[in-house]
Amino acid sequence: MSRAALLEARGRVALIAGAGGGIGRATLELFEAAGARVVALDLDSAKLPAQSDAVLGIAGDAIDESAVRSAVECAVSRFGRIDFAVNAVGVAGGGVLCSTSLAEWRRVIDINLTSAFLLARECYRSLSRPGGSVVFIASTNARNGGSALSGAAYATAKAGIINLTRYLAREWAPEGLRVNSVMPGPVATPMLARFSLEQRAALVDSVPLKRLAQPAEVAAAIAFLCSQHAQSMSGACVNVSGGLVLD
Template sequence: MNTIDLNGRTAVVTGGAGGIGRAIAERLAASGSRVAIWDLAVEEGERDGFLFQKVDVIDETAVAAAAIRADDVLGGIDILVNNAGITGPTELLEHYAYAAWRRTVEVNLHSVFLCSRAVIAGMRARAYGRIVNIASVAGKEANPSMSAYSAAKAGVIGLTKALGRELAETGILVNCVTPGLIGTELLKQMSPEAVAASRAKIPVNRVGEPKEVAALVAWLCSDECSFSTGAAFDISGGRSSY
């Protein structure tokens, strides 16, 4: 593993209890960062080198309180990785339940807004910050029968570009990554047909690994990333070339 220096930095990773989020949290910690994990699937407390916070990332009040707590314990939030997400149903739009649509968009897109808003003031005061949003290749090319997920991830890309420009002169850089098919538990939320269709589109002919996404995110969180903001970084095994 190549060394990326995050010593002295503090990070929040949403949806960090498992999958890509946990791989990111572990990579940031291995690079020297103190890390808080925001997730509903954790018990509160400090253990295994992490600050675990039970947070509903679509609850405005809960997010604001979690940011204050993380700031107090870790000594200021330098890095935010907005990773929390769900795929939602695999369903034709004409049959898509509105409640399922709303929740899919809220978890994937609204959480990015709420969590980013909660940490920007502190980053701005310190004239330093890194925000990395986990979007998806579906936000670029879309997956059939996954309209809510595709729309939400496209929104994450758009939000990244807008916020990156908004904060360009503050020392806060905002970027996103657009993973293709990655081998996590999230795949179990997709139908076998949807998984097979997605894999067939990957030129390198394999599913990606969480640690590969984590490596890219770690660089985007570092001082070495100093001239990129508002950008979408592809990690899809060649499925998307832009």
């Protein structure tokens, strides 16, 4: 299936938070190829894409409400609307619960969960109706309990993403807005760089399909959820885990 067949986005506008990361960047590239104009928000300005007529990069913190509000205002003033909002911000934690400081707990919950709340809240008024679509990124850690590899706060935040998705799907459905999430298993992105070769091999081995997902594959699931093919999908969490989670 060509990218255009997956998502027809000419004239549409996407705001992608975490657009400099592995999955965020692949999503940006897919949306751009489908004809969308994209506003890319990331904390790390070095990871932002080159500016063009169709792409506006903004350095900002996705857990700072004024920064998120300002990114939404930039998107609306530059492109006039927001059709798709994608939160690809994230950070892994790590370690057993008893060695997790309160500051680390709050940091990981904020970056992984509060960022989704803020993006959704700040985009709400500017999302096109009907047809506006929001996509969050959960994780298999949300469904299998997680482990000390990513830590309790990460697994808890990702479980929160699944229920925030369900909550908003119901609250916003009367306005024709859809809210979904994707649930990747391990994906070949910079987030895995902290693992040793042995740990990465063990991660691959834990996946029934014996492979890491590629960022473009997760981006394709995100694009599908935003597409005309998913008009009846809201509150869903699309499993992109290679069989790691089976419900």
